[in-house]
Amino acid sequence: MSAVIRAYNEGEHLGRLLTGLERQTVAVDEVVVVDSGSSDDTVAIARAHGCRVVPIAKEEFTFGRSLNFGCDAAKGDLLLIVSAHVYPVYETYVQHMISPFDDRDTAIAYGRQVGDHRTKFSETRIMRKWFPEQSIRNQSHPFSNNANAIIRKDVWSQLRYDEQLTGLEDLDLAKRALSLGMRLDYVAEAPVVHVHEETWSTIRNRYRREAIAYKRIMNEEQFSAREAVFLAGVNIMSDYYHAVRHGELLGHLIDIPSFRVAQFLGAVEGFRTDPTMSQSLLRRFYYPDLRRPRSTADLGTPIDYADSTGSNL
Structure with missing residues (x-):
């Protein structure tokens, strides 16, 4: 291997x-x-x-x-x-x-x-x-x-x-x-x-680049700018809801909408010349996750990175 x-x-x-x-x-x-x-x-x-x-x-x-x-x-x-x-x-x-x-x-x-x-x-x-x-x-x-x-x-x-x-x-x-x-x-x-440490412009460009690739790979259902605006709003509200549940809202009032705007603006820019997207993968990429997290089984011993090169955690 x-x-x-x-x-x-x-x-x-x-x-x-x-x-x-x-x-x-x-x-x-x-x-x-x-x-x-x-x-x-x-x-x-x-x-x-x-x-x-x-x-x-x-x-x-x-x-x-x-x-x-x-x-x-x-x-x-x-x-x-x-x-x-x-x-x-x-x-x-x-x-x-x-x-x-x-x-x-x-x-x-x-x-x-x-x-x-x-x-x-x-x-x-x-x-x-x-x-x-x-x-x-x-x-x-x-x-x-x-x-x-x-x-x-x-x-x-x-x-x-x-x-x-x-x-x-x-x-x-x-x-x-x-x-x-x-x-x-x-x-x-x-x-x-x-580890992702990105600026808003980098996030926007990442989603734009991936949307450009996506429209070349998939050519089934439509993905319109109106739908992107709707999904951005739905995701922002979903993020706020979960931030409230975790007691983290005040720390994320700005970065939540900033991220989602960068995400969907980049996606729209990438798709606007060919607005097509598979609905099953659209849900995977863009629809909010409404499921509650579930616990997992014991997966093994966590690795201690304290003494490793590049361990700025």
Whole structure:
């Protein structure tokens, strides 16, 4: 099994992820870091942890192309794909991520993502919607996320990531895999903390970029500007409701509407030239999560990152 990590100036975070991978109950055989021209100590940290560094020029970078570089270089039969700014919560993370592949029909799996104290309130709500506390076996829709995913190398070799997309290369490949009768699983027992420290303009651009990719991948139901305004309002009210329930409203009066406006403004900008979206995935991406959280079973021993490089928690 190989881990493939895309990185650009991730010196603050990469060491923590690599430490987490080193402390797993099931070992990763190799780690491939695809670096797109970092100017900080990203490459030095990767090499200090024994990683193989695969460079890609900035001008050649796309999300899909960088992953193809890394997957091509990787030697494992299973490819664990993780963002450089995530880190596993438990020592059993890899053990749980590979468990769906006992079934030969499983082609792709993706794991849970949670936030930390730096995560904006609305994004925490999104993560709870996208990454619920219960696993999904043989998922019927192609939602997946390469911040925390795993794929068979032979499946990647057959399908490869689209190098022209501005994002959502994971969704695109999963959609093609499902169309061929392959299986996609969600593994709630393999959580990572996903660190997002973004400005409002960065959030807006992220959702715009992903919407541009989405309209190329999916072409079913309509997603209008009016619906985006409605959903922004519904999500703001839902976020406020949950902030009140948790006694956190005063601390999030401004950032909740700011996040949702950036999210839906970016989405509208990305979709306005081709307003189409699958309704099942629209609900996954944009509708508020009205479910109450449920407790999970004991997932293993939490990893202590206090002495790891890049452990500014």
